[in-house]
Amino acid sequence: xKILLTGAAGQLGQALRQQVPEGIELIATSRSGDPAxxxxxxxxxxxxxxxxxxxxxRPDWVLNGGAYTAVDRxxxxxxLALAVNGGAPRAFAGxxxxxxxxxxxxxxxxxxxxxxxxxxxxEQSRDPLGAYGRTKAAGEEAVEQVLGGSSRGVILRTSWVMxxxxxxxALTMLRLHRERDQIxxxxxxxxxxxxxxxxxxxxxxxxxxxxxxxxxxxxxxxxDAGAASWYDVAxxxxxxxxxxxxxxxxxxxxxxxTAEYPLPAQRPSYSLLECSASRQALDLPALHWRQALRxxxxxxx
Ligand SMILES: NC(=O)c1ccc[n+]([C@@H]2O[C@H](COP(=O)([O-])OP(=O)(O)OC[C@H]3O[C@@H](n4cnc5c(N)ncnc54)[C@H](OP(=O)(O)O)[C@@H]3O)[C@@H](O)[C@H]2O)c1
Numbered sequence: 001x002k003i004l005l006t007g008a009a010g011q012l013g014q015a016l017r018q019q020v021p022e023g024i025e026l027i028a029t030s031r032s033g034d035p036a037x038x039x040x041x042x043x044x045x046x047x048x049x050x051x052x053x054x055x056x057x058r059p060d061w062v063l064n065g066g067a068y069t070a071v072d073r074x075x076x077x078x079x080l081a082l083a084v085n086g087g088a089p090r091a092f093a094g095x096x097x098x099x100x101x102x103x104x105x106x107x108x109x110x111x112x113x114x115x116x117x118x119x120x121x122x123e124q125s126r127d128p129l130g131a132y133g134r135t136k137a138a139g140e141e142a143v144e145q146v147l148g149g150s151s152r153g154v155i156l157r158t159s160w161v162m163x164x165x166x167x168x169x170a171l172t173m174l175r176l177h178r179e180r181d182q183i184x185x186x187x188x189x190x191x192x193x194x195x196x197x198x199x200x201x202x203x204x205x206x207x208x209x210x211x212x213x214x215x216x217x218x219x220x221x222x223x224d225a226g227a228a229s230w231y232d233v234a235x236x237x238x239x240x241x242x243x244x245x246x247x248x249x250x251x252x253x254x255x256x257x258t259a260e261y262p263l264p265a266q267r268p269s270y271s272l273l274e275c276s277a278s279r280q281a282l283d284l285p286a287l288h289w290r291q292a293l294r295x296x297x298x299x300x301x
Pocket of ligand 1: 007008009010011012013030031032042043044045046064065066067068069084106107108109136158159160161162166167
């Protein structure tokens with residue numbers, strides 16, 4: 001089976017490349033490519049290039065793991081964010097409608113407004129609060145409009161992605177525990193961390209399961225299990241960091257409110273994803289976020 005992967009240099013992309021199942025021919029792409037690691041260049045802001053890549057390689061799947069992920073910066077460059085997060089999935093979906101291939105579109109909890117106070121189910125309506133969420137919602141809509149009803153477009157939403165490489169909250173907190181006398185972290189935004197390792201496994205499983213008689217729902221939710229505030233995760237990074245010998249001692253973590261720490265983008269205050277149906281469809285076990293975080297930090301150690 002041939003898979004065209006985007007965002008191969010990102011944190012999810014790297015985990016996906018570490019877990020490529022047997023029998024997969026992977027065409028891995030990143031924004032500028034990298035001959036040393038075999039990455040081909042593909043600019044997701046260039047819809048014509050996205051279409052051309054599908055027509056050239058004729059993959060069985062496009063695994064669209066690349067995205068404009070700078071949540072705050074998206075507020076000041078929404079056009080670029082929309083081109084990457086909305087335009088690329090639309091271009092892939094259109095080309096795949098012609099070639100007969102499938103699309104796995106990775107999406108986000110930030111398509112929800114976070115106001116209901118209970119976990120979001122896959123079929124619930126989108127209502128993003130910020131530019132990043134709006135552009136990711138536009139990507140979902142494009143997949144549904146172009147490939148909906150054909151079982152050829154699958155949306156996999158995830159949340160708070162963290163891995164042993166790249167730019168993410170866990171690695172930032174590890175650094176701040178080392179560098180600072182104390183850290184202030186938001187306590188009033190609740191969601192669930194997701195490790196790139198478990199997320200990559202879910203993506204590969206989705207591709208495998210689609211070809212079985214049970215197939216897949218059109219929208220999947222995948223995060224690690226449990227719930228946490230950013231404050232909880234920061235405290236856990238300190239504790240686990242000491243346990244694993246990555247830190248001599250944790251910095252004290254002070255809980256902050258969103259009002260005390262304003263950022264350009266408004267974020268959902270409660271964006272847990274209800275994952276039980278997806279875990280069942282993918283036949284994958286739940287791993288508590290703290291165990292997944294431990295494994296992530298073990299990979300850093
Ligand atoms: N990170 C999270 O907390 C989170 C939460 C929920 C959902 N997600 C979703 O999960 C997926 C994977 O995210 P991630 O955490 O792995 O993000 P990431 O580490 O930021 O990786 C995204 C990759 O996309 C690439 N990219 C951005 N613009 C591009 C362009 N114009 N052309 C080609 N490549 C481009 C980035 O390259 P550059 O580094 O060169 O920009 C980066 O390598 C995304 O769909 C994201 O929306 C992420």
